[in-house]
Amino acid sequence: MKIQDVLRKDVMLLDLQATSKEAVIDEMITSLVDKGYVTDFEVFKTGILNREAQTTTGLGDGIAMPHAKNAAVKVATVLFAKSNKGVDYASLDGQPTDLFFMIAAPEGANDTHLAALAELSKYLMKPGFADKLRSVSSPEEVIAVFDEAEAADKVAEEVVAAPSGDRPFIVAVTACTTGIAHTYMAEEALKKQAAEMGVDIKVETNGASGVGNKLTAEDIKNAAGVIIAADKAVDMPRFNGKPLVSRPVAAGIKQPEELINLILEGKASAYTASEGAATVQSSEKLSLGKAFYKHLMSGVSQMLPFVIGGGILIALAFLVDNLRGVPNDSLSSLGSYNELASMFMKIGGAAFGFMLPLLAGYIAYSISEKPGLVAGFVAGAIANSGLAFGKIPYAAGGEETLALAGVSSGFLGALVGGFLAGGVVLVLRNALRNLPKSLQGLNAILLLPLLGTGLTGFLMFFVNIRMAAINTGMNNFLSGLEGSSAILP
Structure with missing residues (x-):
């Protein structure tokens, strides 16, 4: 798929009227909604603004590329807009912006779409390309500019894979x-x-x-x-x-x-790699908010494919039962009444079972590199199981304790657990950095996984008490809203 396949002519705005950053965003999203490429204005706008809050997508040289990937997008679309006056878009170079590409990607967009969107980024960096776009007067001319650049790429494209001669x-x-x-x-x-x-x-x-x-x-x-x-x-x-x-x-x-x-x-x-290291922090220190967002997105991005795949399979389970029929007295088994539906439900449930461990694991991975991964996964699993002090079955306690069951602390517990695991491993790494050289090799394969997992696990037993209470309270509150409109006339 080429960029031209998602660069829709019917949503292009060649005479953008907006004069402020938010108004520009609103005008472009309105065009996407009006043409049916985006189904929910507010949901998609929230995604765009969240991305802008992290770092402006005003890249300088008069170009901005606001983008978001969320459930409000029906079809992968790139909207091109041109302002004849220029707009203050808080660009990196502080100059007005006149060329806009709003990228709308569906949740779980496939690799083909993403590859096409990546091509747009490359085209915009080519000398003279933006100036050609500034002179267009019709959607057909916009597509022609991209076709010309694509043809030139086929001739000039090269990937350097090794040093040539005396060149660095x-x-x-x-x-x-x-x-x-x-x-x-x-x-x-x-x-x-x-x-x-x-x-x-x-x-x-x-x-x-x-x-x-x-x-x-x-x-x-x-x-x-x-x-x-x-x-x-x-x-x-x-x-x-x-x-x-x-x-x-x-x-x-x-x-x-x-x-x-x-x-x-x-x-x-x-660069000196820590044993088992897998990441590096930028030498420019991030603010607390940006660091939190970075680590959170590391976990969410790894979790999403499991949520999407599992969710669709579970939805198919309900669809199968609806099509095949379920007796009124067995409606509580909807989604697993028929054998095929039950198969979809089990597979989807298995995918969902990885959701919280993945979230916590990759948050910890982002914070403390590979040694934090195991502690994070364990924290997510404990959050999912609801294990907490006073809620742990053990044989010596008799039948009474064997019947104990914790309350899952859910997403919130996994979120806290991921940051907790990452922090614990960071502290341990600093504490163990002066070990004799002969023992350094044990850090990544024994000491950090063992101590990190053990400490994180015991701390999660405390965390789950509070987080489970919060999770239960929120669920009860939302459940209490069901049917509340019945009192209204």
Whole structure:
């Protein structure tokens, strides 16, 4: 699928009337809703604004790419809009924005759609491309600009995979939280700048559709240094001993020359991988809110495929029972009354069973790298089971204790458990960093998993008491709302 396949002519706005950032967003979403590509204005707008709160999508040079992936999107769509006057969109360069691409991706958008959306990011970084878009006067001309760029790409496209001659060779990794736009814009910016500076570069992308152009051991060995332009976890141990500079993905887009020069001038520090390390923090410290969002999204992004797949299978279970029929006296078994429905229900339930451990596990992974993964998974499993002090069955306690059952603390418990596990492992890592060299190898394979899991588990027994009470209270409150409208005339 090409970008032209999702760049819809019927929603294009070639004379945008809005004069403020929010008004621009509203006008574009209204066009998407009016044409049926988005079903809920407020839900989609919330997704757009949440992305803007993290980092502005006004990328500078008059270009903005607001984007969101959520359930309000019916069909993957890219809306192109052009303002003849320019709008203050709080862009990275502080200049007015006149070209807008609003990307609307459905929840669980497939890899083909995401690959097409990634191409848009690359086109926008090409010299002269934006100026051609500024001169268009019809939707057909917009498509023609992309067709021309695509044809040029087929001739000029090349991927540098090894140093050539005496030219310096650098490797880079780009990644953003959504994996749709900034990942590929940073890739294109780095490649463009490297070409201008006479430097060979290979850029690995960690997008929503997976890892692209993956770096090989030979690439890393031959590289003079490594650039990480990422807002989420990337695989790091492979860069052990290499000069490395780490920045947010926005720096890869706006400051590629500075990043490349840090490597060429020998100003990048050699990276030392912790045993079992899998991520690296940007050398630019994040605010508390942004750090929380980054770690949370790391967990949510890994959890979502299980929620979507499991949810659809469970929905199919109810559909099968509705089609085949269920007696009135067995309605409590709806979704598992017929054998086929029960099969769908069991498979969907199995997928759902991984939801909370995955959420907590990958939050912990984002905070404390691979050693935090096991502690996070255990925290999520305990949140799901509801195990808590006073609610744990044990044989010596007799029949009374064997009948004990905890109350699941649900999503909230897993959320707290993930951050708790990550924090515990960070503390342990700092406490154990001065171990004798002969024992350092035990850190990742024994000490951190053992101590991290044990401490996190006992702390979760306390956490579950409070979180289960909150979860139960919220459920009771929502249940109390059922039928409340019956008192209204």
